Amino acid sequence: MDHERFxxxxxRVDELTAAQRKAVAAVLSEPPEGAASLAAIELGVDDxxxxxxxxxxxxxxxxxxRGLRRFRCKECRKTFSALTGTALSGxxxxxxxxxxxxxxxxxxxxxQSAERCGIAPSTAHRxxxxxxxxxxxxxxxxxxxxxxDETFVLESRKGERKxxxxxxxxxxxxxxxxxxxxxxxxxxxxxxxxxxxxxxLPALNAxxxxxxxxxxxxxxxxxxxxxxxxxxxxxxALDVPHESINASxxxxxxxxxxxQTVNSRHSQIKGFLRGFRGIATKYxxxxxxxxxxxxxxxxxxxxxxLEAAMARPCLRFAN
Numbered sequence: 001m002d003h004e005r006f007x008x009x010x011x012r013v014d015e016l017t018a019a020q021r022k023a024v025a026a027v028l029s030e031p032p033e034g035a036a037s038l039a040a041i042e043l044g045v046d047d048x049x050x051x052x053x054x055x056x057x058x059x060x061x062x063x064x065x066r067g068l069r070r071f072r073c074k075e076c077r078k079t080f081s082a083l084t085g086t087a088l089s090g091x092x093x094x095x096x097x098x099x100x101x102x103x104x105x106x107x108x109x110x111x112q113s114a115e116r117c118g119i120a121p122s123t124a125h126r127x128x129x130x131x132x133x134x135x136x137x138x139x140x141x142x143x144x145x146x147x148x149d150e151t152f153v154l155e156s157r158k159g160e161r162k163x164x165x166x167x168x169x170x171x172x173x174x175x176x177x178x179x180x181x182x183x184x185x186x187x188x189x190x191x192x193x194x195x196x197x198x199x200x201l202p203a204l205n206a207x208x209x210x211x212x213x214x215x216x217x218x219x220x221x222x223x224x225x226x227x228x229x230x231x232x233x234x235x236x237a238l239d240v241p242h243e244s245i246n247a248s249x250x251x252x253x254x255x256x257x258x259x260q261t262v263n264s265r266h267s268q269i270k271g272f273l274r275g276f277r278g279i280a281t282k283y284x285x286x287x288x289x290x291x292x293x294x295x296x297x298x299x300x301x302x303x304x305x306l307e308a309a310m311a312r313p314c315l316r317f318a319n
Contacts (some may be wrong), residue, residue, distance in 0.1 A: 017047055019047050020047075023039065023042075023043055034095030034096070035095075036098055037094060037095050037096065037097045037098035037099070037306075038067060038068070038094060038095060040097075040098055040303050040306050040307075041068065041082050041083065041094060041097065041306070041310070042068065042069060042082050043082070043307070044082030044083065044086070044307075044310045045069070045071065045081070045082045049071055051071075051073035051075065051076060051078065051080060052080050052084050052085040052312055053073060053076050053078045053080065053084075053085075054073060054075050054076040054078075056073055056074065056075035056076065058074055059071035059072060059073045059074065059080070060072055060074065062079055065079075065081060066081070066094075067094060067095075068081040068082055068083065068094070069081065069082070082310070083310065085312045086134065086309075086310045086311070086312055087130050087131070087133035087134045087309065087310075088130060088131065088309055088310060091127065091130060093117075093119065093123075096117045096118065096119065097306060098302055098303070098306060099116055099117045099302075100113060100116070100117050100124075100127055100131070101131070101302035101303070101305040101306040101309070102116070102302040102305075103116050103117070104128070104131060104132075104290070104293070104294070104302075104305045105294060105299065105300050105301065105302050105304075105305050107275070107290075107294060109276075110124045110125050110128065111124075113127075113128065128286070129283060129286050130309075131305070131306075131309040132286040132287075132289045132290050132293075132309070133286070133289075133309075134308065134309055134310070134311040134312070135289040135290070135292065135293050135308045135309065135311075136289070136292065136308070136311070137197070137198060137199065137285070137288050137289045137291075137292045138197040138199070138212075138215070138216055139195035139196065139197060139216060140216065141195070141216055141218050142189055142190070142191045142195055142197065142213075142216050142217050142218060142221060143191055143193070143195075143218040143220070143221055144191050144192055144193065144218075144221060144222070145191060145192050145221070145222050145224060145256060145257075146189055146190070146191045146217060146218075146221045146222065146223055146224065147189065147190055147191075147224045147225070147258075147259045147260075147261050147262040148187065148188070148189040148209070148213065148223060148224070148225050148231065148259075148262065149188060149225055149226055149228075149259050149262045149263070149266070150185045150186060150187050150188065150201065150204060151185075151186050151188060151266040151269065151270065152183040152184065152185055152186070153183065153184045153186055153270075153273065153279075153281075153284060154182060154183060154184070154278075155181070155182050155183060155184050155281050156278050156279060156280050156281050157280065157281065158278060158279075158280040159280055160280075184200060184201075184281055184284065185200070185201040185203075185204045186198060186199070186200050186201065186269070186284070186288070187199050187200075187201050187208075187209060187212055187213075188262050188265050188266060188269065189213060189216075189217075189262065190261045190262045190265050191221070191261075192261060194296075194297075196265055196292070196296055197212070197213075197216060198265070198269060198288045198291070198292070199212050199285065199288065200281075200284050200285055200288070204230065205230060206229075206230045206231075206233040206234050206237070209230050209231065209234050210233075210234045210237050210238065213234060213238065214238060217238055217240060219239070219240065220240075221240050222240070222241050222242075222243065223235045223238075223240050223241070223242045223243070224242075224243050224244070224245070224257055224258070224259060225242070225243075225244055225245070225259065226244060226245055226246075226247050226259060227244045227245065227246045227247070227248065228244070231244065232244075243257045245257060245258060245259055247259075268291070268295060269288070269291055272287075272290075272291045272295055273287060273291075293305065293308060
């Protein structure tokens with residue numbers, strides 16, 4: 001944190017609640033790693049003690065369970081902790097989660113994560129995908145000029161026992177040049193403000209693209225793509241204007257219309273994935289979430305990684 005950001009943060013210290021002051025003091029006192037990890041997890045319950053089951057606030061304390069404070073909702077009478085409803089619920093060794101979050105923030109391998117946390121590589125692998133399960137890989141909104149294009153990643157069935165083809169070496173190459181069924185399409189969309197979405201496509205068609213773009217594309221956005229038959233029907237279905245770039249004819253820029261932002265994202269994603277030397281396709285979306293977490297924007301702190309992993313994506317009440 002630079003000096004200006006520290007001054008801005010420090011100027012708002014008086015706004016902290018009593019619970020927030022206690023949490024900050026616990027962090028600044030440099031407690032043992034295990035205690036610091038548990039303290040970071042406990043921040044998953046806000047000052048209102050809102051129930052993850054029904055959304056009501058004002059839950060009352062009911063002792064501890066599995067090392068964490070337990071609360072009981074006055075409305076639905078159900079109990080909960082900071083991990084209830086999160087992807088991390090049920091995992092053991094909570095005292096090592098902050099160390100594992102450090103490993104995620106630094107982009108370490110499974111072996112490095114296991115050594116840092118003192119856990120088995122199989123546990124590190126399981127934790128990686130549980131931690132990444134709740135990380136957002138789509139913004140709340142893509143607005144203004146929104147560029148969309150797909151990139152392709154070599155399909156991998158690493159770890160599967162039954163293959164209908166000859167196994168490839170790690171990383172490997174497709175048997176045929178160009179696009180084929182061996183390539184997995186990844187839709188990437190980005191607006192000029194930097195908001196970015198990336199998601200694997202079950203099929204490269206208009207229906208699949210529309211399903212991913214519809215929740216986040218602003219109604220007044222301008223959709224820009226290459227000259228691909230998928231995008232005009234998507235723009236028509238979402239009732240947004242559309243412009244295309246004919247890259248095959250050598251067109252790159254037409255005024256403000258181009259896809260250079262999304263092409264830059266393609267390059268960043270490929271560079272990030274290349275370091276892992278072949279990712280099983282079933283885990284590709286997890287690695288795209290990891291890319292969003294540590295490669296876009298500022299380098300996240302270990303606590304920020306832990307908070308992202310503890311997000312509750314599927315609450316059963318309306319906010």
